[in-house]
Amino acid sequence: MENFTPGQRWISNTETELGLGLILEVNFKRITVLYLASNEQRIYAIDNAPLSRVRFSVGDTVESADEEKFIIAKVVEQEGLITYIGTAVDGSEIRLDEIELNHHIQFNKPQDRLFTGQIDPNSWFLLRYDTWRKLQKHQQSPIKGLLGGRTSLIAHQLYIAHEAANRAAPRLMLADEVGLGKTIEAGLILHHRLIHGLSQRVLIIVPESLLHQWLVEMLRRFNLRFSVFDEARCLEELGDNNILAGTQTDEDNEYSADNPFTNAQLILASQEFFAAYPKRQRQAILAGWDMVIVDEAHHLQWSPQFASPEYEFVEHLGLVSPSLILLTATPEQLGKESHFARLRLLDSDRFYDFDAFLEEEKRFEPVAKATRFLLADEALNADSKQLLAELLKNDNVTGILKNLDDPDKSASARATLVNILLDHHGTGRILFRNSRQTVQGFPERERYGYSLRGEKSTDDMQQDPYYQWLVEQVKQLAGEKILLICKHAQTVIDLEQNLRNRAGIASAVFHEGMTIIERDRAAAYFADTNSAARLLICSEIGSEGRNFQFVQHLILLDLPTNPDLLQQRIGRLDRIGQKHVIQIHIPYLQNTEQAVLYRWYDEGLDAFRHNSTAAQGVADALRNELLAVIRSDDLFEINSFIEKTQALHAQIEQQMHQGRDPLLELNSCRKDVADDLIDQLRAYDHEGTLWPYLEELFECYGVDTEYHSPDCFIIRPSDHLRVAHFPELSEDGMTVTDNRACALAREELQFITWEHPLVTAAMELVLSSETGNAAISVVRHPQLKAGQFLLECVFIAECSAPAELQIGRFLPHTPIRVLVDQAQKNLSATFNHDSLLDTGANFDKSQIVAFLNKQRNLISSILTVAEQHATSDMRDVIAKATNTMLASLSAEIKRLVRLQKVNPSIKTEEIEQLKDMTMLAHEHIQTAQLRLDAVRFIITS
Numbered sequence: 001m002e003n004f005t006p007g008q009r010w011i012s013n014t015e016t017e018l019g020l021g022l023i024l025e026v027n028f029k030r031i032t033v034l035y036l037a038s039n040e041q042r043i044y045a046i047d048n049a050p051l052s053r054v055r056f057s058v059g060d061t062v063e064s065a066d067e068e069k070f071i072i073a074k075v076v077e078q079e080g081l082i083t084y085i086g087t088a089v090d091g092s093e094i095r096l097d098e099i100e101l102n103h104h105i106q107f108n109k110p111q112d113r114l115f116t117g118q119i120d121p122n123s124w125f126l127l128r129y130d131t132w133r134k135l136q137k138h139q140q141s142p143i144k145g146l147l148g149g150r151t152s153l154i155a156h157q158l159y160i161a162h163e164a165a166n167r168a169a170p171r172l173m174l175a176d177e178v179g180l181g182k183t184i185e186a187g188l189i190l191h192h193r194l195i196h197g198l199s200q201r202v203l204i205i206v207p208e209s210l211l212h213q214w215l216v217e218m219l220r221r222f223n224l225r226f227s228v229f230d231e232a233r234c235l236e237e238l239g240d241n242n243i244l245a246g247t248q249t250d251e252d253n254e255y256s257a258d259n260p261f262t263n264a265q266l267i268l269a270s271q272e273f274f275a276a277y278p279k280r281q282r283q284a285i286l287a288g289w290d291m292v293i294v295d296e297a298h299h300l301q302w303s304p305q306f307a308s309p310e311y312e313f314v315e316h317l318g319l320v321s322p323s324l325i326l327l328t329a330t331p332e333q334l335g336k337e338s339h340f341a342r343l344r345l346l347d348s349d350r351f352y353d354f355d356a357f358l359e360e361e362k363r364f365e366p367v368a369k370a371t372r373f374l375l376a377d378e379a380l381n382a383d384s385k386q387l388l389a390e391l392l393k394n395d396n397v398t399g400i401l402k403n404l405d406d407p408d409k410s411a412s413a414r415a416t417l418v419n420i421l422l423d424h425h426g427t428g429r430i431l432f433r434n435s436r437q438t439v440q441g442f443p444e445r446e447r448y449g450y451s452l453r454g455e456k457s458t459d460d461m462q463q464d465p466y467y468q469w470l471v472e473q474v475k476q477l478a479g480e481k482i483l484l485i486c487k488h489a490q491t492v493i494d495l496e497q498n499l500r501n502r503a504g505i506a507s508a509v510f511h512e513g514m515t516i517i518e519r520d521r522a523a524a525y526f527a528d529t530n531s532a533a534r535l536l537i538c539s540e541i542g543s544e545g546r547n548f549q550f551v552q553h554l555i556l557l558d559l560p561t562n563p564d565l566l567q568q569r570i571g572r573l574d575r576i577g578q579k580h581v582i583q584i585h586i587p588y589l590q591n592t593e594q595a596v597l598y599r600w601y602d603e604g605l606d607a608f609r610h611n612s613t614a615a616q617g618v619a620d621a622l623r624n625e626l627l628a629v630i631r632s633d634d635l636f637e638i639n640s641f642i643e644k645t646q647a648l649h650a651q652i653e654q655q656m657h658q659g660r661d662p663l664l665e666l667n668s669c670r671k672d673v674a675d676d677l678i679d680q681l682r683a684y685d686h687e688g689t690l691w692p693y694l695e696e697l698f699e700c701y702g703v704d705t706e707y708h709s710p711d712c713f714i715i716r717p718s719d720h721l722r723v724a725h726f727p728e729l730s731e732d733g734m735t736v737t738d739n740r741a742c743a744l745a746r747e748e749l750q751f752i753t754w755e756h757p758l759v760t761a762a763m764e765l766v767l768s769s770e771t772g773n774a775a776i777s778v779v780r781h782p783q784l785k786a787g788q789f790l791l792e793c794v795f796i797a798e799c800s801a802p803a804e805l806q807i808g809r810f811l812p813h814t815p816i817r818v819l820v821d822q823a824q825k826n827l828s829a830t831f832n833h834d835s836l837l838d839t840g841a842n843f844d845k846s847q848i849v850a851f852l853n854k855q856r857n858l859i860s861s862i863l864t865v866a867e868q869h870a871t872s873d874m875r876d877v878i879a880k881a882t883n884t885m886l887a888s889l890s891a892e893i894k895r896l897v898r899l900q901k902v903n904p905s906i907k908t909e910e911i912e913q914l915k916d917m918t919m920l921a922h923e924h925i926q927t928a929q930l931r932l933d934a935v936r937f938i939i940t941s
């Protein structure tokens, strides 16, 4: 045992935060220690002082009280006091008595903590290593980022999210038919990027009526806390900035630092807000985003003569933000040109010329045919090969075409060729449009037409046959919730008043004239099963994008002339989560436009009962005729128009089937890939390792756990919590479940996964502190002789690089475990970590620490040997990371080179830049470093 001498430096084993201690006084039984860094003094009994001697070795770097650093070349000890000798920067010799050591010196390196006796319980070491391993497993999982959403596992959504995940900066249009979950898809993509650290700053722009719904969906389903920005919020932010800066805001200078959008990372704002405040648009453009999401993007109107301000705003955002996601259920609602223009926002390299785009569309058929050949699992005949060679003549694919006949390479060659075909033709790889035909499990729809007599009254609603029918209908549907949609906000207001005052029927209203809070309140009032409101009266615009799948009855008091709009309306109910047959009620006055429209939709397009992808095409082709026919009362003319519609509908459906659809469908969802993802997600869900891991973690940190019900647990901070505040856990605690079905059914539960903020923060807590990085453990193993010792080291391979390289995609922090025995033999492969179980035997810590210090040279050599093995393992890690990086970036370069042949607007510099990035990534990966993260001194018994 060491003797205490005044002037020596020791460190407290129990209160390491006190810093380096100095022995002030030693008497018969007691010692007094002064901790200068924290200005504390402690008196300990000599025989059980919880102290470890601080002793540096040759090669260590130390720092003097004057903050001069040097590497120790020699250690001299005289009468119990140590002097460290080294060389200063100017070459002169430095001698530092230990009393002059900097008292702020921290011992957080594992080996320092081991030698200074700052040893944690074995459970902490296990937790630390387990955390690295769990993190690594999650890190390498192809479903990382897709796991944490509180969502049902729906194939097309997961496919899209996975596809987006494979792209460095996704620029996509999510255009699934209404109600198939585009918001959820955007949420999944976003969640994936945030979890991977690929995005930090995100702006979502949505119609005002959907702000609240988005806010809630992002939080409830993905634990993403968005800040809603409107003008009031911007002013508030600027006010805060002024107070902070103590200066006056230069309100008119949007380039100034006073940009409200830089105050939050995840921002949700409405299209209406930006339209009303052009200055905020300019600030938003300057605020730096890595992802912008725009909902209901069909509003972004464009033609060669006129680009709407909304379009221009998003165009600017798209230029500054690497990722851009547009959502619309009706991409072609405003015509093909607008659709093309929005595609151009996403990929101007690919969509550079409208005429060229139209020209290409005509050639869909051979492309579809070639794709079908490639997808079919049979050998390609000479004709099909000829067709492929012709279509891909500019693409340098001769080598790949040859591989088609090689049984080992054929599958990958086919996949590559399909991707190239997709990339070149049609809407390529950026448009995702799933239809109900391909996504199963939607409810049936029934339609009821009501032929009314009389004349529409504009003066007195009471006399209006529609109103009278409505009152009757509501009475007949007693006990049911009903959604009514009509075109104009004014009709909504009039109806509500009349129903309330004259018929005693309570209803909620929803239209664009209401504030967002009023609308949300109305929706909540209507949704409340106990509320008197059984009817929600909505205007067309007011209801767009809203979720009303808990309703079964829809009344269409008027009909739009645009089939997409009709689908939008029905889509309020016909959504994922609808559990009943949807009943659509359509009243029409005989011999009116509405009567003709009803028949047209019903008989011509069968649009009430089914969503038809061809309907909009038919409507576009027959627009003028339709507008004339609805005014006609000539039954013959109407009948023949309906027949014509039916024929055209069948024809367009047929065309779509043969031509474009297979490509689009293929791009929108590949069932085998999606099913594989679902299998992996299910396996993760059912793996059952998360809760046991968390129990260990909570046990270490002093968080209480309690059984709640099957798969559900209550967690709350206990009185002996080890940290001041456990992240993401309030004083009251929370109830959690690791069961997806349970989480979907019960919103009050938190769905914990490896991606839940509490779990990620807790793992971060473990790894960011030094706790657990030095441990001693007694182990028994049949193949290990008793009385030996070994060192189990956990190294981390890590690589620092500029953020834009996103190097973590290729080389994340990777733990490398090495086990070396006292004979300096590498036993890593012989004894895996899990086989070295701690016996729980007690040991005399101070004796072991004294032994460690006595054997310091040997232990240091063992550490060096361990590091050599880890370095060699790291080479494999680097090689693998390099290959992944090269495969990913060179595919991107090849794509641009290919596209450049047909599109002169792709600049050579762009390609050069990507090449430079590849070189840079390569360089950085090669310089990955190894760091000792934790060490366990194992004694065998």
Ligand SMILES: Nc1ncnc2c1ncn2[C@@H]1O[C@H](COP(=O)(O)OP(=O)(O)OP(=O)(O)O)[C@@H](O)[C@H]1O
Pocket (backbone or CB within 6 Å): 150, 151, 152, 153, 154, 157, 176, 177, 178, 179, 180, 181, 182, 183, 184, 185, 328, 329, 544, 545, 546, 547, 549, 571, 572, 575, 576, 577
């Ligand atoms: N995977 C899922 N798990 C659980 N609920 C889902 C899932 N996908 C979608 N939903 C629910 O289905 C409804 C429709 O989804 P969403 O709002 O994303 O559709 P959308 O395609 O954006 O609709 P619209 O075209 O009307 O804008 C929402 O209530 C959503 O919460």
